[in-house]
Amino acid sequence: MKERILPAFKRLIEICGDDPSREGMEETPFRALKAFLEYTKGYGTDPADHLATTFPAQNQDLVLIRDIEFFSLCEHHLAPFYGKCHVAYIPKQRITGLSKLARVVEGYARRFQVQERMTEQIADAVMDRLDAQGAICVIEARHMCMAMRGVAKPDAVTTTSAIRGIYHDDSDLRMETMNLIKG
Ligand SMILES: [Zn+2]
Incomplete structure (x- = not known):
């Protein structure tokens, strides 16, 4: 090669x-x-496999990791996009190690990506592998293909969110989690 x-x-x-x-x-x-x-070292493995090791959940309270930094490459221009990823979930019976969630983000980021799909993949991985009651992934990123070329807007930040499970129906829970994500 x-x-x-x-x-x-x-x-x-x-x-x-x-x-x-x-x-x-x-x-x-x-x-x-x-x-x-x-x-692009995220190819060749399934990032969701980082969630294979789980522990019994003591309760069904929110787990949130904010500000997971990542760097990725947009699949349209191979230009970097980078920013912060926030992952929240409501466990059913199993939880995972906190660093594992960061590894999932890393695994999906280190591929040619679009931010929208990456957001969904992370939420789906948490939802499916942990059999969670609900999951939210929010990504805030700057795209160098928007900063260094094209419309040339270096300060533009793109926010995407993916909402799964009980977060669809429980708007109070969703708002509470979103407020925590905003800090
Ligand atoms: Zn691009």
Whole structure:
């Protein structure tokens, strides 16, 4: 694969107008490839598998992790988008380790993504794997494809939410959780 990709990065540098063989850029195709493989290391595993280890829930109270930082690449431009992810759920019988939720976010972020789908995938993983009563995922992100190109709005923040289970019906619970997410 390396043999096929390295010329592609070289060609990209040329198309942009630079010389890939000049000093300082000779190793760039290799470094860029390594970097891209790191950006996308969420492929090849199922991020939901991080939720395989569970513990008995002592009660059915809200669990919320706020401000899980992530970096991803938009699938339309391969440009970074990054921000914070908030994950909440109401357990039924099982809970998971808190760091596992962060690993789920990381697993879905490190792929070519659209923010909307990533939000849904995280909520679905929590809902399905923990058999939760309800789950909410909220993502707030800045998209470099909106900042460095196109409409060039660097301060625009995109918020997406996915709501599952009892959160659909219980508007008080939903509001309480959303208020906690807003801090
Ligand atoms: Zn984009």
